[in-house]
Amino acid sequence: MTSFNIPPITQRQGFSIKSRICGFFGTSKRKISQSHRVVTAEKEQEEQEDMESILKPLRDGESVLDLSPRSTVSGGVEDVYGEDRATEDQLVTPWTFSVASGYSLLRDPQYNKGLAFTEKERDAHYLCGLLPPTVITQQLQEKKLMKSIREYQVPLQKYMAMMDLQERNERLFYKLLIDNVEELLPVVYTPTVGEACQKYGSIFRRPQGLYISLKEKGKILEVLKNWPERSIQVIVVTDGERILGLGDLGCQGMGIPVGKLALYTALGGVRPSACLPVTIDVGTNNEKLLNDEFYIGLGQKRATGKEYYDLLHEFMCAVKQNYGEKVLVQFEDFANHNAFELLAKYGTTHLVFNDDIQGTASVVLAGVVAALKLIGGILADHTFLFLGAGEAGTGIAELIALEMSKQTKAPIEESRKKIWLVDSKGLIVSSRKNSLQHFKKPWAHDHEPLNNLLDAVKVIKPTVLIGSSGVGRTFTKEVVQAMTANNEKPLIMALSNPTSQSECTAEEAYQWSEGRAIFASGSPFDPVEYKGKVYVPGQANNAYIFPGFGLGLVISGTIRVHDDMLLAASEALAKQVTDENYNKGLIYPPFTDIRKISANIAANVAAKAYELGLATRLPRPADLVQYAESCMYSPVYRNYR
Numbered sequence: 001m002t003s004f005n006i007p008p009i010t011q012r013q014g015f016s017i018k019s020r021i022c023g024f025f026g027t028s029k030r031k032i033s034q035s036h037r038v039v040t041a042e043k044e045q046e047e048q049e050d051m052e053s054i055l056k057p058l059r060d061g062e063s064v065l066d067l068s069p070r071s072t073v074s075g076g077v078e079d080v081y082g083e084d085r086a087t088e089d090q091l092v093t094p095w096t097f098s099v100a101s102g103y104s105l106l107r108d109p110q111y112n113k114g115l116a117f118t119e120k121e122r123d124a125h126y127l128c129g130l131l132p133p134t135v136i137t138q139q140l141q142e143k144k145l146m147k148s149i150r151e152y153q154v155p156l157q158k159y160m161a162m163m164d165l166q167e168r169n170e171r172l173f174y175k176l177l178i179d180n181v182e183e184l185l186p187v188v189y190t191p192t193v194g195e196a197c198q199k200y201g202s203i204f205r206r207p208q209g210l211y212i213s214l215k216e217k218g219k220i221l222e223v224l225k226n227w228p229e230r231s232i233q234v235i236v237v238t239d240g241e242r243i244l245g246l247g248d249l250g251c252q253g254m255g256i257p258v259g260k261l262a263l264y265t266a267l268g269g270v271r272p273s274a275c276l277p278v279t280i281d282v283g284t285n286n287e288k289l290l291n292d293e294f295y296i297g298l299g300q301k302r303a304t305g306k307e308y309y310d311l312l313h314e315f316m317c318a319v320k321q322n323y324g325e326k327v328l329v330q331f332e333d334f335a336n337h338n339a340f341e342l343l344a345k346y347g348t349t350h351l352v353f354n355d356d357i358q359g360t361a362s363v364v365l366a367g368v369v370a371a372l373k374l375i376g377g378i379l380a381d382h383t384f385l386f387l388g389a390g391e392a393g394t395g396i397a398e399l400i401a402l403e404m405s406k407q408t409k410a411p412i413e414e415s416r417k418k419i420w421l422v423d424s425k426g427l428i429v430s431s432r433k434n435s436l437q438h439f440k441k442p443w444a445h446d447h448e449p450l451n452n453l454l455d456a457v458k459v460i461k462p463t464v465l466i467g468s469s470g471v472g473r474t475f476t477k478e479v480v481q482a483m484t485a486n487n488e489k490p491l492i493m494a495l496s497n498p499t500s501q502s503e504c505t506a507e508e509a510y511q512w513s514e515g516r517a518i519f520a521s522g523s524p525f526d527p528v529e530y531k532g533k534v535y536v537p538g539q540a541n542n543a544y545i546f547p548g549f550g551l552g553l554v555i556s557g558t559i560r561v562h563d564d565m566l567l568a569a570s571e572a573l574a575k576q577v578t579d580e581n582y583n584k585g586l587i588y589p590p591f592t593d594i595r596k597i598s599a600n601i602a603a604n605v606a607a608k609a610y611e612l613g614l615a616t617r618l619p620r621p622a623d624l625v626q627y628a629e630s631c632m633y634s635p636v637y638r639n640y641r
C-alpha cells in the first residue's frame with residue numbers, strides 16, 4: 001500500500017479513483033494545490049512527493065490505491081476522521097478536499113453551473129442524481145433569476161439575493177450584472193451597498209474577502225497565504241473609517257471592497273479570481289457598533305499613530321512580497337487623515353491608487369470637460385466652487401487645475417485660483433492657512449472669510465458647483481437658485497453617497513433651476529419630468545473610471561501610477577459621450593456601454609504608461625483597445641472536459 005498524507009476518501013464525499021484522476025489532470029488541478037496550502041519550500045516538496053506517490057502507480061497502470069469507503073464491522077462507514085467519536089472538548093482535523101467534481105463541484109461557485117451542466121458533464125463529473133433531470137441554458141437561468149430579483153421590493157433583499165448568487169454561481173452572477181448593469185449597479189453598489197455595510201454583521205452567512213486585524217500583526221504574510229487564490233492582480237482595501245458618506249463602519253466596511261471588486265470584474269473585465277477584497281480592522285470609533293453584541297469586528301477604539309501605520313506597512317510589504325511589484329492596491333474609503341499620507345507614502349514604492357482622491361477626480365474632470373459642450377467655454381473660463389474639501393473635493397480640484405494648466409500653459413498656482421472650496425468652517429481662505437490640513441492649503445486664496453455656502457455662491461459666482469461633503473440636502477433651493485441667477489446653464493454635481501447624503505436630488509436640481517441645470521450625482525436618480533420635458537441625470541461616480549483604469553495598469557504591467565494616467569482615463573471617458581447623450585442633458589455615457597468604455601479607458605491609460613516608460617509588458621500591443629477587450633473576463637460558462 002502506497003503511503004501518502006492525503007487521508008482516505010469517504011463515501012460522504014462521493015469521490016472515486018476516476019474523479020481523483022480527473023481532478024489532477026483536469027480543471028481542478030489548481031484547486032488541489034490550493035487546498036494543500038504551500039507555506040514553505042519544504043512543504044511544497046513534501047506535497048509534490050505525496051502527489052507523485054498517488055500519480056505514479058496510476059500512470060504505471062497499477063491499481064494499488066484503495067480509495068473506496070471502508071465499511072465497519074458494525075455497519076456504516078468508518079469514521080476515518082474521528083469526527084463521530086470526538087466529544088465536544090476533543091480536537092478534530094478540519095480536512096477538506098477541493099477536487100471540483102460531484103457534490104463539491106456544485107458547491108464551488110467558481111465552477112458551478114447549476115442546472116446548466118450538460119448530460120455529458122453530469123456523467124463525467126459525478127453529478128448524476130445530484131441535480132434534477134432538466135438541463136437549461138445560462139440565458140434561461142439568467143431570465144429566471146432576474147425575474148425573482150425583480151420580485152423583491154426591498155433593495156437590501158435584492159442585494160442579498162445577488163450576494164447569495166455570487167457565493168453559489170460566480171459566472172451567473174457576473175452574467176446578470178453585465179447584462180443588466182443599469183438595473184443591478186444600484187443593488188450591488190451605491191446606494192444599497194451602504195445599507196448592506198450598516199447591517200453587514202447580521203446579513204451575511206459566509207465571510208467574503210480577507211480580514212486583517214491588529215490580531216494578525218506580525219503574521220500578515222501568512223494571512224495572505226490563507227487566501228485560496230495566488231495570482232492576484234487587484235486588491236481593494238479599506239479600513240472602514242469613511243464608508244461612503246456614512247462614516248466609521250469599522251470591519252463592516254468589507255461590503256465596499258467586495259462591491260468595488262465585483263465592478264472590477266463586471267465593468268472592467270478583471271478575472272474574479274485575480275481580485276482580493278481586504279478589510280484592515282484596527283477597531284472602530286463608532287459607539288453604536290462597539291455596543292452591538294453582534295458586531296463582527298474588533299471591539300476596541302481605533303488604533304492610531306505608530307500602531308496603525310506599522311500594521312499598514314506590514315500589510316503593504318506582505319502584499320508586494322506575496323504578489324509582486326505589479327499588484328494594484330486600491331485604497332478605498334479611508335478617512336482623509338490617513339488617505340493622503342498612505343497614498344504619498346506608497347505611491348513611490350508600490351502600484352497604488354486612491355479611488356476617492358484620484359478615481360473621483362478623473363471621473364469629475366471627464367464630466368466637466370464633456371459638459372463644456374453644453375455650458376460653453378474652455379476649462380479656464382470657468383469658476384469652480386466645492387462644498388467639501390476632503391479627499392474627493394481636493395482631489396478633483398487638483399486634477400482640474402492640472403488639466404487647466406496643461407491646456408493654458410499657465411503655472412498650476414494660477415489655475416488653482418479659479419477653484420474655491422468650502423469646508424465645515426466656511427470658505428477656505430488665506431487667513432485660515434495656519435490651521436488648515438496640508439491638503440487644503442493650496443486652496444487658501446486671498447478673500448474675506450465667508451462661513452456658509454450660499455454666501456460663497458453669491459460672492460464667488462461659480463459656474464460649476466460640486467458637492468463632496470458627505471452631507472445630504474446642503475444644496476438648498478436658495479443655493480440652486482443663486483447658481484441659476486448667475487448662469488444660463490449651471491453645472492451642478494452632487495457627488496456624495498449614498499442617496500441619503502446627496503447634496504440635492506435630481507428633481508430638486510431641475511425644479512429649482514427651472515430645467516436649466518446640467519446635473520449629475522454620485523448615486524443614481526431616475527429621470528425627471530419637468531414642465532413636459534424629461535431630464536436624465538448622469539451618475540458622476542468613480543465606477544466609470546476605476547475598473548478601466550485598473551485594467552489598463554494590469555494589461556500593460558504598469559508598476560507605478562502617474563497623474564497623467566488619470567488625465568488619460570478622464571479624456572477617454574469624456575470622448576465616449578455622444579450627441580445622443582448630450583441631447584438628453586447627459587454628461588456621461590450610459591453604463592450599458594461600460595465594457596466598451598472601460599476598454600477605451602484601459603487602452604488610453606496603458607498607452608500613457610508605455611509613453612512614460614512605466615509599462616513592463618513588452619512588446620506594446622499595436623491595438624491597445626482590441627488588446628484590452630481581448631483580456632476581459634467573460635462570464636459565459638465554459639465546457640468541462
Ligand SMILES: NC(=O)C1=CN([C@@H]2O[C@H](COP(=O)(O)OP(=O)(O)OC[C@H]3O[C@@H](n4cnc5c(N)ncnc54)[C@H](OP(=O)(O)O)[C@@H]3O)[C@@H](O)[C@H]2O)C=CC1
Nearest residue numbers: 244245388389390391392423424469470496497522541542
Ligand atoms: N461620486 C463619487 O464617485 C464619490 C463620492 N464620494 C462621496 O463624497 C463624500 C465625501 O467624501 P470624502 O471627500 O472622501 O470625505 P472627507 O471626509 O475627506 O471630506 C469631507 C469634507 O466635507 C466637509 N464637510 C463636512 N460637513 C460639512 C458641512 N456641513 N458643510 C460643509 N462642508 C462639510 C469636511 O469639512 P472639514 O474638513 O472641515 O471636516 C471635509 O472637508 C462622501 O459622501 C463620499 O461618498 C467620494 C468619493 C467618490
Ligand SMILES: CC(=O)C(=O)O
Nearest residue numbers: 244333355356497542
Ligand atoms: C463612490 C465612492 O468611492 C465613495 O462614495 O466613496
Ligand SMILES: [Mg+2]
Nearest residue numbers: 332333355356
Ligand atoms: Mg469610495
